[in-house]
Amino acid sequence: MGLTISRAVQWSSDGDQLENSPLNNDILTEILLFTEGFEDRHPQEASIPFCEPLQWNTSLEAADFTSDIYNTRGESAVSLECDDKGRPLLQLSPPAITVHSFYHLSNLLKLSKDKKMKEVWACLEVNREPIKKIFGPISPTIHKGKLFSILHQLDEKLLSIAVRPITREGRLSPAAVNTEVDLLKRENRVLKSVHYTSGLHYAYFPPSPSLLDCRVENSSMTKSEVYKDIVTLLKNQSPHFAAAADEQDFAIQDVPSAKKILHVETVDVEETGQTLKSYDHEEKNVPEKLAWNKPGSRNKKLEPSLKWKNLGLTSFYDEEEEKARRSRESKKSPGPASENKKKANFSGSSLPGCQSSQKTKSPGGADDFSESSSEDEEDEEKPERRAEIPTDLPSEYWQIQKLVKYLKGANQTATVIVLCTLRDFNLVQETCQLAIRDVGGLEVLINLLDTDDIRCNIGSLKILREISCNSLIRQTIADLGGLQTMVSILDTPVKELKCLAAETIANVAKFRRARRTVRQYGGIKRLVELLDCLPDSVSLSAEQERDADVARCGALALWSCSKSTRNKESIRQAGGIPLLARLLKSSQKNMLIPVVGTLQECASEKSYRIAIQTEGMIEDLVKNLSCDNQELQMHCASAIFKCAEDKHTRDLVRQYDGLKPLVMLLNKAENKQLLAATTGAIWKCSISLENVAKFQEYRALEILVGLLKDQPEEVLVNVVGALGECAQISENLATIRKSGGIQPLVKLLSGTNQALLVNVTKAVGACATDPENMPIIDRLDGVRLLWSLLKNPSPDVQASAAWAICPCIENAKDAGEMVRSFVGGLELIVNLLKSQNKDVLASVCAAIAKIAKDVENLAVISDHGVVPMLANLTNTVDDKLRRYLAEAIACCCMWGSNCVSFGEAGAVAPLVHYLHSKDPLVHQATARALFELSKDPNNCITMHENGVVKLLLIMIGSTDAILQEAAASCVANIRCLALANDKAKNG
Amino acid sequence: MQKMSAMNRKLIQNLAETLCKQVKHFDKRETECLIRLFSGLLGEQAERRAAHGLDRVRFRNILHNTFGMTDDMMMDSVFRAFDKDNDTYISVKEWVEGLSVFLRGALDEKIKFCFDVYNLHGDGYISREEMLQMLKDSLIRQPTEEDPDEGIKDIVEIALKKMDHDHDGKVSYSDFEKTVKDENLLLEAFGNCLPDAKVEITSNYFCM
DSSP, rough: OOHHHHHHHBBBBTTBBBBOOHHHHHHHHHHHHHHHHHHHHHHHHHHHHHEEEEEEEEEEOGGGSSOOOOOOOEEEEEESSOOTOOOEEEEEEEEEEEEHHHHHHHHHHHHHGHHHHHHHHHHHHHOOOOHHHOSSOOOOOOHHHHHHHHHHHHHHHHHHHHHHHHHTTSHHHHHHHHHHHHHIIIIIIIOEEEEEETEEEEEEEEESGGOOOOOEEEETTEEEEEEHHHHHHHHHHHHHHHHHHHHOOOOOOSSTTSSOOEEEEOOTTTOSOOOOOOOOOGGGGHHHHHHOOOOTTOTTTHHHHHHHHHTTTTTGGHHHHHHHHHHHHHHHHSSGGGGGHHHHHHHHHHHHHHHHHHHTTTTTTTOOOOSSSTOSSSSSSOOOOOOOOOOOOHHHHHHHHHHHHHHHBBHHHHHHHHHHHHTOOOTTTTHHHHHHHHHHHHHHHHHHTTTOOOHHHHHHHHHHHHHHTTEEEHHHHHHTTTTHHHHHHHHHHOHHHHHHHOOOOOOOOHHHHHHHHHHHHHHHHHHHHHHHHHOOOOSHOOOOOOOOHHHHHHHHHHHHHHTTTHHHHHHHHHTTHHHHHTTTTTOOOOHHHHHHHHHHHHHHHHHHHHHHHHHHHHHHHHHTTSSOHHHHHHHHHHHHHHHSSSSSHHHHHHTTOOOHHHHHHHTTTHHHHHHHHHOOOOOOTTTHHHHHHHHHHHHHHHHHHHHHHSSSSHHHHHHHHHHHHHSSSSSHHHHHHHHTHHHHHHHHOOOHHHHHHHHHHHHHHHTTTTTHHHHHHHHTTHHHHHHGGGGOOHHHHHHHHHHHHHHHHHHHHTHHHHTTSTTHHHHHHHHHOOSSSSHHHHHHHHHHHHHSSHHHHHHHHHHHTTHHHHHHSOOOOOHHHHHHHHHHHHHHHHSTTTHHHHHHTHHHHHHHTTSSOHHHHHHHHHHHHHHHHTHHHHHHHHHHTTTTHHHHHHTTTOOOOHHHHHHHHHHHHHHHHHHHHHHHHHO | HHHHHHHHHHHHHHHHHHHHHHSSSSSHHHHHHHHHHHHHHHHSSSSHHHHTEEEOHHHHHHHHHHHHOOHHHHHHHEEEEEHOOOOBBOOOOOOHHHHHHHHHOOOOHHHHHHHHHHTTTTTTTTTTHHEEEEEEEEBOOOSSSSSSTHHHHHEEEEEEEEHOOOOSSSSSHHHHHHHHHGGGGGGOOOOOOOOHHHHHOOGGGOOO
């Protein structure tokens, strides 16, 4: 009954009265019959007193209470039966009547005779939620349980009555909905799925940037809306769907069931039962339905229109709302008669603002979703999650809503007063932010930006700047086209206004779509123009200081925008780099932070790295490493980190004495972001050996080893990377050992972070090249750990592990025995020869060459088919792979018939061609392999046929002794065979 | 005629010499321009009144045509603020001094000027009633509400709460000064009485 009374019964437009409709009649008749017969059917339950009595104004009089269970006195009547507090269970004092149990309700109806229907009508009109009255707010107790289930049955019966007119049509809607949903999925691929859950609908869309999955929650709203079809419904519920749908230009008319009217009702979460009902109605039913859906029947403050307006879905309101809104906006203008002239701007320009918000839906469309996926998003667009409005809102909420209401109808003077008052609230608090948004305050604030009144512009931006720290607000501002307006404000001559607009853009452009909008409306170019000022002369005039502030705000906005790859390019094209370089000379920290922040963000692009080097910015970056602001230091270090991939940049860092400050920064280990940036810079700088020497001098290695424990992974990656690079100098290997670095390094081998594992394996490999380190690694079972990393899914880790295994085998005592002890290890490494990754192949070949030095192991890998697998790889043009492949082949020839097998597998001819390579290291390895292979006569013939002699003769002339010897020996073998052949023929 | 204008020029130059020393923001050439403008405006005025200076109607025309002011009450108040000796005419001295603040005034001078404008009764305080009078047309009346002026009254209370630092129920000069210094936007809190910021920035055409 509760559910049906609240939902299905049709209320009149003002919400106070039951409508006199056939449906209501049916429902009420059912209730009447139920109640009247209740006493007879359920005598026991009938006597259970209600938690709260049902009260209404009756048309009965005392004289009507003829039954002897009632006591009449004058005009009033009471029941003889009382509850446990002594109150009579029925009490009439005309016209009010109070009833406490079904027993008396039943009786009363029986007594009412022909007025029965009228009584039920009157009772339900004032008792909207009889269930709540009967059971109270808490769930029914056990003895009331039976009563509850009886009422529940009634409820279901009523529901079936309520849906009967629809089901009678014979086109059951769930099926129709499914057809449409399917069509949307299949034909247009806009919709991924729709979930119908209790009070919530979810719609998921494919994960393309503009169609980020969007979720709409209606949990807190008890509202109903009628939608023409599912597309309209989804459009109304989801801006993303709307945008996508528009692009695709739906022809929903093609859907067979398109003419159906989908009725969607949402109900309170706590209520059970069917929540998404779809009805099929004749068109003529619509007006009636709409009337009943008028807001105000129950929930006046949650008008749906406001909600959807907030999402910028202006184009999808029904016309009536649009009209209402227009008139509201135009009302803004007339104001006082004498101000008409000025105020004309208010209304005149506020409309384009709205329209542009509609227009913006399209340009974002298909043009560029290509922003690099790797770019880090601080604030990826989240599906709108409308938190349930808590019941006890602070008074600020209502005060703000009142102020926003005034704002909608105020002239400039009052607008400024209201704006200044709004700023006095704590706008950092989410309640206040959402209070502004919930009553459409953002629309008003953004409209104010379109006016000519500078004070209104400033006041509005000051608020927008504050509240745009909230990501929901940011998205709404973008949806409403606020960014376009702010971008155009950047052209104003008023500097304060420029600053505010840029700062607000900086706040809003924290997500990709907003950044794209800024670019598409020419914002990047304008923001770059803001940077044009003299950063730091000795004394600045007041005007110059204001210019500097404008530049600072511009840099802040560019910093936010620079998180998108295309914006980086736009900043460069707009000539931003030299301007940033000039601002970098500033001594103001608040200027430097956004400037360096932008630079380090952009340094992910090669063009910027080159520019940072050639425009002389390294010097300034290095200088600021020694400042006293950790954020600035972090950005500087981070910029160096990204730029120091380039050798010349690394040299510049050293030449400007940047290495020492970097090492000093290692002491600020408590700031992890700073530490990550610093260690990153050290890592990249240590790629140059000259820099490593400096780091040795500053005793950086000892500090780095100390950072191997208890650090976040992003720090560890860099620390280990730096150690790996420093280990290029052999004396550092001892330093690492002496400062206790080997143990933590080996321990890190059991981690899972792939970037970290690549660096750790490299560092451990480097350590293993020192014979004194190897026993420690061996004791810590480091080789086994390395070996198990060959199973890692990442090819980078596989390769890095295989490289690290090489020096381990070379330097370990009893290496052969150790390798054999890894169960399945040899098979594993041989199978890696099937990898597609060149680096993995090269590293595994190198490892196999080391393994094959042990004859027993060579026998095992031969059994695992190493020969044909190596032979398979010979047709490569990659010099690195050629070198290690040739080495592996040379080493593998030492066993059994491998030498012959290589020839049979066709490995010889390609090897001969390796001698054409330009890499001398390839020559050496190849010559050695050819020498081993030339021990088989057939191979010699193949080599000779491929013109090896001439090539080898050149190699003999090399300065590399090993190459000389191998080449000469190979030629000797071939010559021997030829001589033997001659002898056989002639002799 | 020729002779007279020559004499006039001499007179004007002398006057400019004296006046530009008394006002802050204009040099001699600018003062001269303003005086010339003033006498031009006077010339259009009926002879009889010319002796006293610019009358209210003519002054209001300037405010309206040159500075785009529209509010009758504000224009009258600005006139009063210019007319320091309260003789209902603006003398050449009042004209130059007034414009000095009006066009070029520093924040402090403008605060004083605006306060004078808003101080309708001239008692040194801006009272609730004065605010109500100045803001009476600043809000669209909601026909649905019982008291259509309720919104305005509320705005007045809001403004008073924001400005009345000493809680005496009215805004004194020091209240006003403190408020504006905290938030410059509130300089013209009760109505437009200064030239548009854009006019200030883009030109000083008035003195050219």
